[in-house]
Amino acid sequence: xxxxxxxxxxxxxxxxxxxxxxxxxxxxxxxxxxxxxxxxxxxxxxxxxxxxxxxxxxxxxxxxxxxxxxxxxxxxxxxxxxxxxxxxxxxxxxxxxxxxxxxxxxxxxxxxxxxxxxxxxxxxxxxxxxxxxxxxxxxxxxxxxxxxxxxxxxxxxxxxxxxxxxxxxxxxxxxxxxxxxxxxxxxxxxxxxxxxxxxxxxxxxxxxxxxxxxxxxxxxxxxxxxxxxxxxxxxxxxxxxxxxxxxxxxxxxxxxxxxxxxxxxxxxxxxxxxxxxxxxxxxxxxxxxxxxxxxxxxxxxxxxxxxxxxxxxxxxxxxxxxxxxxxxxxxxxxxxxxxxxxxxxxxxxxxxxxxxxxxxxxxxxxxxxxxxxxxxxxxxxxxxxxxxxxxxxxxxxxx
Amino acid sequence: xxxxxxxxxxxxxxxxxxxxxxxxxxxxxxxxxxxxxxxxxxxxxxxxxxxxxxxxxxxxxxxxxxxxxxxxxxxxxxxxxxxxxxxxxxxxxxxxxxxxxxxxxxxxxxxxxxxxxxxxxxxxxxxxxxxxxxxxxxxx
Numbered sequence: 001x002x003x004x005x006x007x008x009x010x011x012x013x014x015x016x017x018x019x020x021x022x023x024x025x026x027x028x029x030x031x032x033x034x035x036x037x038x039x040x041x042x043x044x045x046x047x048x049x050x051x052x053x054x055x056x057x058x059x060x061x062x063x064x065x066x067x068x069x070x071x072x073x074x075x076x077x078x079x080x081x082x083x084x085x086x087x088x089x090x091x092x093x094x095x096x097x098x099x100x101x102x103x104x105x106x107x108x109x110x111x112x113x114x115x116x117x118x119x120x121x122x123x124x125x126x127x128x129x130x131x132x133x134x135x136x137x138x139x140x141x142x143x144x145x146x147x148x149x150x151x152x153x154x155x156x157x158x159x160x161x162x163x164x165x166x167x168x169x170x171x172x173x174x175x176x177x178x179x180x181x182x183x184x185x186x187x188x189x190x191x192x193x194x195x196x197x198x199x200x201x202x203x204x205x206x207x208x209x210x211x212x213x214x215x216x217x218x219x220x221x222x223x224x225x226x227x228x229x230x231x232x233x234x235x236x237x238x239x240x241x242x243x244x245x246x247x248x249x250x251x252x253x254x255x256x257x258x259x260x261x262x263x264x265x266x267x268x269x270x271x272x273x274x275x276x277x278x279x280x281x282x283x284x285x286x287x288x289x290x291x292x293x294x295x296x297x298x299x300x301x302x303x304x305x306x307x308x309x310x311x312x313x314x315x316x317x318x319x320x321x322x323x324x325x326x327x328x329x330x331x332x333x334x335x336x337x338x339x340x341x342x343x344x345x346x347x348x349x350x351x352x353x354x355x356x357x358x359x360x361x362x363x364x365x366x367x368x369x370x371x372x373x374x375x376x377x378x379x380x381x382x383x384x385x386x387x388x389x390x391x392x393x394x395x396x397x398x399x
Numbered sequence: 400x401x402x403x404x405x406x407x408x409x410x411x412x413x414x415x416x417x418x419x420x421x422x423x424x425x426x427x428x429x430x431x432x433x434x435x436x437x438x439x440x441x442x443x444x445x446x447x448x449x450x451x452x453x454x455x456x457x458x459x460x461x462x463x464x465x466x467x468x469x470x471x472x473x474x475x476x477x478x479x480x481x482x483x484x485x486x487x488x489x490x491x492x493x494x495x496x497x498x499x500x501x502x503x504x505x506x507x508x509x510x511x512x513x514x515x516x517x518x519x520x521x522x523x524x525x526x527x528x529x530x531x532x533x534x535x536x537x538x539x
Contacts, residue, residue, distance in 0.1 A: 344435070348462060
């Protein structure tokens with residue numbers, strides 16, 4: 001596959017995530033993981049309290065992908081036919097049991113199932129087959145399901161062992177928390193903007209882009225990280241955190257996807273971070289992040305920035321994020337130095353320096369961040385000439 | 400209440416200068432900055448001064464100038480600023496209620512800047528508090 005085509009597809013995915021993330025506050029990581037599920041053809045489980053924007057973000061993502069989607073809020077009394085299609089009465093008259101699957105889950109490419117664990121045994125059994133084998137069966141009727149990824153949501157993980165085994169079919173698990181206190185003003189602004197004008201729809205990502213990347217992921221060389229990955233999994237299992245063999249193997253696809261989106265056809269130490277999302281317990285995910293502090297130190301991804309930061313919580317991921325933002329900011333220099341935008345650009349650059357210096361002392365600054373820090377200092381030294389207000393008090397008489 | 404050191408990955412949205420001539424140092428630093436920096440909200444006390452970030456028009460992220468020697472702060476809860484790299488050692492869900500009790504006990508009302516005294520330790524229950532409206536640092 002042509003490297004240029006892959007790079008173009010990655011750029012489109014990144015731009016797409018930017019556009020979608022701009023409509024939500026603090027939900028970039030969720031959107032990234034749903035995208036990761038779509039690219040690896042794996043299923044994603046979102047756990048979090050009601051009202052945290054899980055459904056809205058997933059629905060926006062489903063609308064923004066050129067694929068047949070199916071959404072349903074499952075309740076205790078939901079009948080299988082509501083998901084898989086009612087029986088075809090004409091066929092039944094001929095003694096044939098066949099559901100009308102048009103527009104229903106068996107024909108969906110992207111499925112969003114809210115409150116999934118409230119489903120009856122009949123629903124969950126059918127779902128299990130769909131998730132595992134991409135096959136729907138009812139009596140003698142059987143059909144192949146074109147499902148790319150199922151995104152499910154629930155307020156909490158089930159304690160029942162049978163349901164927990166079902167939950168294990170979701171390769172990626174994300175715990176979604178309410179927006180942090182510091183993000184509340186942004187949340188209110190975004191909510192009010194949406195109330196007044198609604199969010200502009202994000203043009204759907206072409207299915208050829210998804211297909212290109214899905215195929216490319218399978219060609220990524222993961223041989224170089226196999227030992228490191230096995231070491232990490234051994235370390236996790238030693239602490240009593242269960243990761244099934246099935247998940248362990250499928251986790252390689254996430255690593256391959258991370259490498260691809262980093263622009264590399266060979267997975268490296270930077271791409272091991274998805275392992276934390278294989279763990280299906282909020283506390284255990286936190287433990288694993290702490291446990292793998294050293295192993296995941298090199299984690300970075302220019303597209304999946306927020307999910308890396310959430311997976312590692314480490315300075316390395318933060319450094320990568322700062323480096324990415326600083327590089328973009330330096331490139332966004334306004335053409336005219338007399339323009340007011342130029343002054344705003346200088347202010348943003350100075351904020352970036354403040355953020356970098358808050359995170360890293362001069363002797364602990366990563367090399368790429370240090371280089372960007374130096375470039376920003378040089379730009380500011382040239383740009384700030386004459387912008388001061390000598391002779392006056394900036395704080396006024398109050399100070 | 401315990402504070403602990405954490406990775407300094409929080410978004411900076413305020414700066415604190417402590418010590419003699421803090422407000423004069425802030426004043427001098429801002430004089431050399433673009434006009435926008437000089438329009439940011441600030442608070443001063445006897446031996447401290449704080450500058451609070453504000454987004455540029457039409458943007459979400461607050462901007463702040465770079466000021467040598469300033470302690471970068473982040474807003475951990477509404478009206479509560481901690482130094483970047485420190486956190487209250489309780490679950491997130493309990494923080495708001497605990498801080499409310501903490502303020503009630505000390506007789507303050509937010510906004511308050513809290514600076515834990517870690518020294519060489521990773522944990523601390525000793526802090527300096529700067530109730531922004533009082534302008535004076537209070538040792539707790």
